[in-house]
Amino acid sequence: MISIGLDIGSVAAKGVMLAGDRSFKVVLPTGWSPRDAGHNIIEHLLDVSGIRRSEINAIVVTGYGRVALDEADKAVTEISCHARGIAEFYPEVRTIIDIGGQDSKVIRINEKGKVVDFAMNDKCAAGTGRFLQVMANTLGMDVSELSVAEIVEEKVTINSMCTVFAESEIVSLMARGVSKGGIIAGIHESVARRVAAMAKRVGIKEKVAFTGGVALNAGIRRALGRELGCDIIIPDVCQFTGALGAALLGFES
Amino acid sequence: MSNVELKDFTSIREVNLLRIKEAKEQGGKVVGVYCTYCPQELILAAGAIPVGLCGTKEEPIAAAEEVLPRNLCPLIKSSYGFAATDTCPFFHFSDVIIGETTCDGKKKMFEIMQEIKPVHVMQLPHLKDSEAGLELWIKELHRLKKFLEEKLEVDIKDEAIWKAIDTVNAETRAAKDICDLNQMDPPPLSGLELLTVTWSRSFTADKNEVTNMLETFKKRLLEKKVNRPRPRARVLLTGCPVGLGTEKVIRITEELGAAVVAMENCSGYKTLELLTSQEFDDPIVALAHKYIEIPCSCMSPNAYRLELIGRMIDDFKADAVIDLTWQACHTYNIEAYAVEKMVKGKGIPYLHLESDYSNSDLESLKIRIEALLEMVTG
Known part of the structure; x- marks a missing residue:
């Protein structure tokens, strides 16, 4: 077949x-x-x-x-497809965090790989791949270059949740001479914090897998691990x- | 009344509008009502027509936002917008409007609405299980009675209130009987049909007539063989009020093959178990006891709502619960926490949606509802 x-x-x-x-x-x-x-x-x-x-x-x-x-x-x-895909290769996973281009999701599955609960971000780009893309543009970079350029030690906090306001916040940080690497670390933390809050509302049960295109970004992976305080499994083909x-x-x- | 069909409920608004207009021309009085807390029995006893007012469509919201803040519940904005733009014919014909302090937004909006028509606002106690709460509510019913007597220039007699209590009890029983038919599998009415019946009845000028319609319609439904397929899932809808114009969640759910078998919301099942007891000596006290029991999220604590939803899940054999909160309705939004815990405790999938009257989130509502249904059907 x-x-x-x-x-x-x-x-x-x-x-x-x-x-x-x-x-x-x-x-x-x-x-x-x-x-x-x-x-x-x-x-x-x-x-x-x-x-x-x-x-x-x-x-x-x-x-x-x-x-x-x-x-x-x-x-x-x-939601059902991510659950099925993960259950096939990572049967020990109970929580899936999926961050895609325009939305992010937290999916809880049982031992049979069946969805038992889920949450999605509301009508807003915060905590999604689009947020990263807009920020990368503002920094004059490609979204794929972000994680390499990140400098966690120089991290600044990005306060705006709104993508448009965050963009102007970054412009003013750059004008003040804050390092690009520090800004990127702040951007990654912003996405991770937003998604982790949603995950905590649904309830995190280990093990946790991270899927979707944004899981390709090592900086977000690290930030999400810090925010959730647990290890995260990244499937080999997270985007698929x-x-x-x-x-x-x-x-x- | 030999035959009643769904279209007779669809046309209630239109037919009754003409009647209300005629009644007005002959000197009759009309009292506009926004909420199920308004004791319509007193209006009937005053010989006036109680009529539901518009507030479930998006069209007048832009006009309302010229006065009201954007970040306000769409129901309040829609209600005010209809009034301000004079596009709700029922508001147009109303001599006076009755409001209640169900939330801060409505309370303050009614102050502004006074510029358009006389609005009488009832102060609703929010701690219903306290002695002071009931006492206040009884006094508020007396105050409403006095207001109606003065404005409509009538004397409201106890016998007339008892008669109105019979009328409203009969209508409530008839509406509940229709809703209960949907405990059958497959349900004889889709959620949209059920909404049409339960929501439209508030626009009628004659309660006895609508009771007859409901009873005849029930007989017809029982005689008719249901030949619709069994739904993909049986969904219970709870949360903020829904009417025609804001039925998008019901529509999406049913387009995806499920059926909304019951609705625990204002024009739906929320008030249908509540009948006024004839055991009291004073009809006002009897009415106060009934109306204070309505399980609106503005009440604290609101145990009856959880008990009612729990029972409805069993009676209507619900496979999933959707809890709809209109944007900025804090009380329903917060109470969703308790509803979620109770529903999941019964082992049933639960989905909380926050939305407004616009169509901008149809896709994001759809994926959430679709995923909920996949949780039921695998």
């Missing part, structure tokens, strides 16, 4: 194909059309695997673009957890 899982996020579209003991993955920018992004991911997966479309048994789609894709057999929320979960759910439907 061959299953494709797609996770069409606000920034990146991720795809995973599971075919027997082989697996393939692809990531592309979502761009303006989630439908085209999903379609391109499927084409790419077929290309790299050499598998024909007629051989695919199931396509499950998740992410904010999940309703746009008519090629999918089923649409499932990211949702797509992987979707592909696994395809086998079950």
